Amino acid sequence: MLLYVWFLTMAATARAHYKFPRLVIGGQAETADWVSVRLTKITNARDNGAVSDVNSADMRCFQGSPGKSTATVTAGEPLGFVASSGIMHFGPCQFYMARVPEEKDINTWEAAGNVWFKAGSISAVQTGGALSGSEATWPTYHKKQVSFTIPKNIPSGRYLVRVESIALHLAQNPGGAQFYISCGQVNVTGGGTGTPGPLVAFPGAYKANDPGLIWPNSPPRTSYTAPGPAVWEG
Ligand SMILES: *[C@@H]1O[C@H](CO)[C@@H](O)[C@H](O)[C@H]1NC(C)=O
Numbered sequence: 110m111l112l113y114v115w116f117l118t119m120a121a122t123a124r125a126h127y128k129f130p131r132l133v134i135g136g137q138a139e140t141a142d143w144v145s146v147r148l149t150k151i152t153n154a155r156d157n158g159a160v161s162d163v164n165s166a167d168m169r170c171f172q173g174s175p176g177k178s179t180a181t182v183t184a185g186e187p188l189g190f191v192a193s194s195g196i197m198h199f200g201p202c203q204f205y206m207a208r209v210p211e212e213k214d215i216n217t218w219e220a221a222g223n224v225w226f227k228a229g230s231i232s233a234v235q236t237g238g239a240l241s242g243s244e245a246t247w248p249t250y251h252k253k254q255v256s257f258t259i260p261k262n263i264p265s266g267r268y269l270v271r272v273e274s275i276a277l278h279l280a281q282n283p284g285g286a287q288f289y290i291s292c293g294q295v296n297v298t299g300g301g302t303g304t305p306g307p308l309v310a311f312p313g314a315y316k317a318n319d320p321g322l323i324w325p326n327s328p329p330r331t332s333y334t335a336p337g338p339a340v341w342e343g
């Protein structure tokens with residue numbers, strides 16, 4: 110009986126997790142799984158698990174294998190990620206981009222150091238009253254895909270695009286937030302002459318006790334700011 114309950118609990122836990130294996134380009138075309146998105150570690154790619162240590166190198170791309178392919182995208186157009194089995198926990202979804210240096214291979218470039226700027230953030234919506242763990246507060250909760258607009262003035266070229274869904278349901282204490290992460294590989298065309306920033310590092314950009322990584326059960330929160338720098342508006 111105990112074993113049976115344990116098994117049901119584990120199965121429910123596994124179902125509640127997710128991953129981001131493919132891109133949605135221009136609001137329509139979906140790439141195949143793990144082709145223009147770097148394959149994540151088996152804990153995510155097979156088991157749908159999350160990163161919870163903000164100091165881990167897994168905070169970068171949760172990467173298991175090098176990339177394989179690069180998708181062509183257009184500045185000013187939407188770029189999305191499909192959440193395989195849906196975004197099953199409440200919290201913000203954010204998008205970061207890092208320009209691949211000219212001399213580097215996009216499939217193997219590590220994107221270490223201060224190379225990432227925030228390109229999009231879908232965070233809590235204050236609709237009056239307290240914020241809660243509901244779809245009304247978190248627009249991405251239970252969605253099958255999330256997207257942002259590639260900044261119009263971003264210089265054309267090759268970029269890694271990092272999607273991050275921060276799950277706050279167990280984040281009552283530092284270290285409880287979960288990060289569902291993967292990195293797409295894109296060649297941006299039709300860009301401009303902007304200078305994206307500020308640039309931050311993963312790991313490094315977040316601290317376990319950042320207010321945006323803590324979600325007290327009570328009293329209910331009335332405001333929330335997602336962690337990391339401001340979105341570069343281009
Ligand atoms: C990126 O797109 C541009 C414009 O189409 C093209 O000239 C360039 O070769 C592409 N680069 C890569 C690495 O695909």
Ligand SMILES: [Cu+2]
Pocket residue numbers: 122124125126127197198
């Ligand atoms: Cu989960």
